[in-house]
Amino acid sequence: MQPTDPVSTTDVRMRGFTQRAEVPAALAWIDAHTPCLAGEPVATEDATGRVLVQDLVAPIAVPEFDRAAMDGYALRGGETTGAGDYNPLEFAVVGQAFPGRPFEGAVPAGSAVRIMTGAPVPAGLDAVLPAEYAREEHGRVAVAQPVAPGQHVGRVGEDIARGSQALAAGRRLRAQDAGLVASLGLAQVQVLRQPRVRLLVTGNEVRAPGQAKGPHEIYDANSVTLRGLVARDGGLLESHLRLGDDPERIAQALAAPGADVVLVSGGSSVGAEDHAPRLLARLGELAIHGIAMRPSSPAGMGRIGAALVFLLPGNPVSCLCAYDFFAGRAIRRLGGRPDGWPYPRVQAVLARKIVSQVGRVDYVRVKLGADGVEPIALSGASVLSSTVRxxxxxxxxxxxxxxxxxxxxxxxLYECP
Incomplete structure (x- = not known):
C-alpha cells in the first residue's frame, strides 16, 4: 500500500468539508503558537501604543528638587502664624527664583523670595504663599494669610521616587505613559517588537480600487478592511500583494521569509481555484481548515516555519469575522496585547429572536434601537454594507x-478603539 499523501488528504476542492473544527479548538491552537515576540528599543517619542518588555525603574526622582507649585512667595511657613486680613505680617523680599534659575543665596529669618511655579524652593524655606494672598510694595511683601510648612511645595520624588517601579512590564503605553518615560530622561525604551504581517489577496477577478475593471470583476475591499484591523491590533504591514489565482505565485508569497503572520484573503474554500489550503499543507502545516461557525466556516490556519498563516474567506463579512476571531487574536498576542476583542461591549435586550444551530458559533450583526437589539435581516457573508449599517x-x-x-x-460595538 502506498503511503497517504498528506496534501491529497487535505485538498477539499470540489469535495467539501467532511468535518469542521470547533471554535475553542482553533483558539487553543492559536494560543499555543503565539508567544510574545522579542523586545527592541524605540525612541521614547515613538513609544505610544507599544508594549513594555520589562518593568521600568525610575533612574531619577521626579522632581529632583523641592519646587514651587504656585506663583507667589517662598518663605518659612512657621513665620506666618497669626497672619490675617487685620494682622498682615511683612517680610523683606530678598530675591526671586524662576524655573531653571534658582535663588542661590541664604534667606535670613523674616524674609521671602519671589518665586514662580516650577522654580526650586530656596534652601531653608518650606512653603509658598500664593500671590493672590500677598501684596508687595517697596521691597516688602504683606502676608494676609498663614501658610503651613510644606504647603504649595512639590517635594523631591513626590511624582516618582528614584528606584521605584514607574511602569509595569506588559503595559501598553498611552501618550501620558510615554510622557512619563520622557520625564525620567530616557530617550529610548524597550518594547515588544510589532508583529510583521504579510497580506496576500487571491482571485483573478479582484482589482485594486481606482483601476479599470471588467463587468464581472470586483474591487478589493478586504485589503482595506484588513489593513485597518492589522493597524488597530498593533501589527506592522510587511507587504501587500495581489496574486490572482496563480498557485506558483501564491506558494512563493506564502513561503517567503520576513513575516510573523501571513493573511490570505480568498481562496480558502472548496472551489477549483481555492489553492491556498493545499499549498499551506505542502509548504508547512495546515493545522485547521473548516470551522463550525457562521459566517467564516471555510477559514483555516497553520504554519510555515515560524510564521503563522491564516486563510480568510473572500466574502467580506466572512473575512472580517475570521480575522476578528482568529488572526487578530494571534497578532495581539504576539505583540503582547490582550487577546480579547478590542470592541466596547454593552448589555442590551433583544427586540427579535436570533435563531442559531447547536454545534455552530454564529456571528450576528445587529442594530441598537429604541425597542432593543434588532438582528439585521439581510446578513449574507458577501454583504459588507451589513457591517456598516x-x-x-x-x-x-x-x-x-x-x-x-x-x-x-x-x-x-463597531467603534474605533
Missing part, C-alpha cells in the same frame, strides 16, 4: 439554539 454584533455560542426576544445579550 450594524452598530455591532452578537456572538451565539455553539451550545445554544439562539436567543429569544426579551433575552439580554452582549453586543460588541
Amino acid at each position: 450594524a452598530d455591532g454584533f452578537v456572538v451565539v455560542p455553539a451550545e445554544s439554539e439562539g436567543h429569544g426576544a426579551g433575552s439580554e445579550v452582549t453586543v460588541h
Whole structure:
C-alpha cells in the first residue's frame, strides 16, 4: 500500500468539508503558537501604543528638587502664624527664583523670595504663599494669610521616587505613559517588537480600487478592511500583494521569509481555484481548515516555519469575522496585547429572536434601537454594507439554539478603539 499523501488528504476542492473544527479548538491552537515576540528599543517619542518588555525603574526622582507649585512667595511657613486680613505680617523680599534659575543665596529669618511655579524652593524655606494672598510694595511683601510648612511645595520624588517601579512590564503605553518615560530622561525604551504581517489577496477577478475593471470583476475591499484591523491590533504591514489565482505565485508569497503572520484573503474554500489550503499543507502545516461557525466556516490556519498563516474567506463579512476571531487574536498576542476583542461591549435586550444551530458559533450583526437589539435581516457573508449599517454584533455560542426576544445579550460595538 502506498503511503497517504498528506496534501491529497487535505485538498477539499470540489469535495467539501467532511468535518469542521470547533471554535475553542482553533483558539487553543492559536494560543499555543503565539508567544510574545522579542523586545527592541524605540525612541521614547515613538513609544505610544507599544508594549513594555520589562518593568521600568525610575533612574531619577521626579522632581529632583523641592519646587514651587504656585506663583507667589517662598518663605518659612512657621513665620506666618497669626497672619490675617487685620494682622498682615511683612517680610523683606530678598530675591526671586524662576524655573531653571534658582535663588542661590541664604534667606535670613523674616524674609521671602519671589518665586514662580516650577522654580526650586530656596534652601531653608518650606512653603509658598500664593500671590493672590500677598501684596508687595517697596521691597516688602504683606502676608494676609498663614501658610503651613510644606504647603504649595512639590517635594523631591513626590511624582516618582528614584528606584521605584514607574511602569509595569506588559503595559501598553498611552501618550501620558510615554510622557512619563520622557520625564525620567530616557530617550529610548524597550518594547515588544510589532508583529510583521504579510497580506496576500487571491482571485483573478479582484482589482485594486481606482483601476479599470471588467463587468464581472470586483474591487478589493478586504485589503482595506484588513489593513485597518492589522493597524488597530498593533501589527506592522510587511507587504501587500495581489496574486490572482496563480498557485506558483501564491506558494512563493506564502513561503517567503520576513513575516510573523501571513493573511490570505480568498481562496480558502472548496472551489477549483481555492489553492491556498493545499499549498499551506505542502509548504508547512495546515493545522485547521473548516470551522463550525457562521459566517467564516471555510477559514483555516497553520504554519510555515515560524510564521503563522491564516486563510480568510473572500466574502467580506466572512473575512472580517475570521480575522476578528482568529488572526487578530494571534497578532495581539504576539505583540503582547490582550487577546480579547478590542470592541466596547454593552448589555442590551433583544427586540427579535436570533435563531442559531447547536454545534455552530454564529456571528450576528445587529442594530441598537429604541425597542432593543434588532438582528439585521439581510446578513449574507458577501454583504459588507451589513457591517456598516450594524452598530455591532452578537456572538451565539455553539451550545445554544439562539436567543429569544426579551433575552439580554452582549453586543460588541463597531467603534474605533
